[in-house]
Amino acid sequence: TSREGRQLNLIGAYSSTINKRLLSDLRPPYGSKHLPMDGVELDHVTKVIAHHPRYLEHYFNTQNFVMHCDGPLPFEYRSYIAIMAASRHKCTYLVNLYEKEFLLQGGDRSWLKGLEYIPAKLRAISDINKILAHRPWLLNKEHIERLTKGQNSWSLAEVVHAIVLLAHFHSLSSFVFSCGLTQELDTSSQKIENNNIVVLQKTELEQPIGQEALGQLQPAPPQGTEVTVDALMQRMKKLSEKSTECCTESELSTRFKNVEMQAAELPAASSTRSDGQAEVPQQIGRFVDDPNFTYQDFARRGAENIPQTFRIQDYSWDDHGYSLVNRLYNDVGFYLDEKFRAAYNLTYYTIAGRTNVDTSKFRRAIWNYIQCIYGIRHDDYDYGEVNQLLDRSLKMFIKTACCFPERITKPDYDSVLVELQHSEKVHVNLMILEARNQAELLYALREIMRYMT
Numbered sequence: 001t002s003r004e005g006r007q008l009n010l011i012g013a014y015s016s017t018i019n020k021r022l023l024s025d026l027r028p029p030y031g032s033k034h035l036p037m038d039g040v041e042l043d044h045v046t047k048v049i050a051h052h053p054r055y056l057e058h059y060f061n062t063q064n065f066v067m068h069c070d071g072p073l074p075f076e077y078r079s080y081i082a083i084m085a086a087s088r089h090k091c092t093y094l095v096n097l098y099e100k101e102f103l104l105q106g107g108d109r110s111w112l113k114g115l116e117y118i119p120a121k122l123r124a125i126s127d128i129n130k131i132l133a134h135r136p137w138l139l140n141k142e143h144i145e146r147l148t149k150g151q152n153s154w155s156l157a158e159v160v161h162a163i164v165l166l167a168h169f170h171s172l173s174s175f176v177f178s179c180g181l182t183q184e185l186d187t188s189s190q191k192i193e194n195n196n197i198v199v200l201q202k203t204e205l206e207q208p209i210g211q212e213a214l215g216q217l218q219p220a221p222p223q224g225t226e227v228t229v230d231a232l233m234q235r236m237k238k239l240s241e242k243s244t245e246c247c248t249e250s251e252l253s254t255r256f257k258n259v260e261m262q263a264a265e266l267p268a269a270s271s272t273r274s275d276g277q278a279e280v281p282q283q284i285g286r287f288v289d290d291p292n293f294t295y296q297d298f299a300r301r302g303a304e305n306i307p308q309t310f311r312i313q314d315y316s317w318d319d320h321g322y323s324l325v326n327r328l329y330n331d332v333g334f335y336l337d338e339k340f341r342a343a344y345n346l347t348y349y350t351i352a353g354r355t356n357v358d359t360s361k362f363r364r365a366i367w368n369y370i371q372c373i374y375g376i377r378h379d380d381y382d383y384g385e386v387n388q389l390l391d392r393s394l395k396m397f398i399k400t401a402c403c404f405p406e407r408i409t410k411p412d413y414d415s416v417l418v419e420l421q422h423s424e425k426v427h428v429n430l431m432i433l434e435a436r437n438q439a440e441l442l443y444a445l446r447e448i449m450r451y452m453t
Helices: 002-023 044-049 053-068 075-087 092-104 109-113 126-134 141-148 156-178 226-241 249-265 317-328 332-345 360-373 384-389 392-403 410-414 422-452
Strands: none
Touching: 044 053, 044 156, 044 422, 053 075, 053 156, 053 332, 075 092, 075 126, 075 156, 092 109, 092 156, 126 141, 126 156, 126 422, 141 156, 141 422, 156 317, 156 332, 156 392, 156 422, 226 360, 226 384, 249 360, 249 384, 317 332, 317 422, 332 422, 360 384, 360 392, 360 422, 392 410, 392 422
């Protein structure tokens, strides 16, 4: 069809542009205004990600595969699931984007009136959407079983496709808010306020994303803060030289529990409502069941029935999740794996203008702290490093971006990692996106495996 032809042409334009830059081994410095997608019309999320072309290729390949290539789910289901996922975090930017995509795919316009207008089969995914978005450790094999039995049953391949989409758009909502991006405006000059974030004018949004145009979210670094990054570099260097052999299994476990409990006691950015109820814009509310179901800390002190820690040595992406997801939804594991690795390993050996810096310790601390928030423990990791490398403000930002991204405001963004350049903050937010995405998939795929056995 002509629509498929347009998609293929756009995909070709994206891919050829990316590959030309990659083949020439272009490595733009952080903050570069010269993006790898010149001449191609992109949505604003992609423009921001384009600061990191090595990652962008894998992000785009994955999103294209799950949204536009052959797969278990109909195309209109895919767009609608994206809407449902983004609505859990009130991400009007993504909801608007995929409402348009849904209609372009030939979707029934009446479905956009709300969940009560969609087929019973599609609505059945709503419960898993809610749990994965906010408390993925509550998912169990009975949720999978309910979907695959009965009159409007899902195939296991369809369930996996839906879960991949849900995890992708939950975590992408985190990225949208944590980078200061919001909905694209229909009007040309009006500013609106949404969830305490002022949306840029359309004329501003249409600028190339450079230092000035990336949401204008960060003021000039305050004077006298260089010691912070210098101290971080010294700590990374010291940790790299230190042997972890002295740590017993018991000590490593204790350090994890300490960080986990500290994460639970650390407040996220506060809601604007004094009654603690979730305020959901009308546009979003029609796509949301149980709006007051939100994140609760995994390991609250004094809480009864604390869930069991998810141990990577028992179920990991590399050893278990990758092969299972590939078996049920051909090749998607390959694309996801490449994207996870690109985000985890991405480095320019620079930080805040310093060069030849090994940031691997800092990056691993961020990744593992994100997954710790979701109750996941990497057994071979010394979580004592988290407290040495991540300060309180960064931990608060990470927790809010993962668990309550709709609460992130300009002051939150300004107050964290103040010495880093804009694209270095984007880099941190990419790790938030992917570590969260992987955490959701680990919980879901483990329950699918349990259901199958």
